[in-house]
Amino acid sequence: MSSHESGSGQLKVLRTHGTLVSCGPLIGDVPTIAMNEIARNTRLTYGTLPDHIRPREELVEHAAELFATVHKGELTVRIGGRYPLAEAARAHADIESRATTGKRPLIP
Numbered sequence: 465m466s467s468h469e470s471g472s473g474q475l476k477v478l479r480t481h482g483t484l485v486s487c488g489p490l491i492g493d494v495p496t497i498a499m500n501e502i503a504r505n506t507r508l509t510y511g512t513l514p515d516h517i518r519p520r521e522e523l524v525e526h527a528a529e530l531f532a533t534v535h536k537g538e539l540t541v542r543i544g545g546r547y548p549l550a551e552a553a554r555a556h557a558d559i560e561s562r563a564t565t566g567k568r569p570l571i572p
Contacts, residue, residue: 475506478506480503480505481505481506481507483506483507483508484502484506484507485510486509486510488531522561541567542567543562543567543568544564544568545558545568545571546568546569546570547568547569547570548571549570550571551570554571555570
């Protein structure tokens, strides 16, 4: 939902006690919603990385836990392809086309 839309049509699809999650801070503006357009039992939320992981030490700690889980084989990371850094534009185009699966690391 973009910030120029009223949002009332999109909000009607929320069920009782539903949650509207906005990725606006990641991909654009946070939509403007009039509070009287939503049911009083509806939750609205949006977040950014700093809201979930702060300070830097916490980020490092979580990253270490993630990599340890991968190293132990408890989490498999699927690499769908690798791109030389010089082909970053092609990697982005491939991802945006939705024709790819798995992670697509850029190799310096």
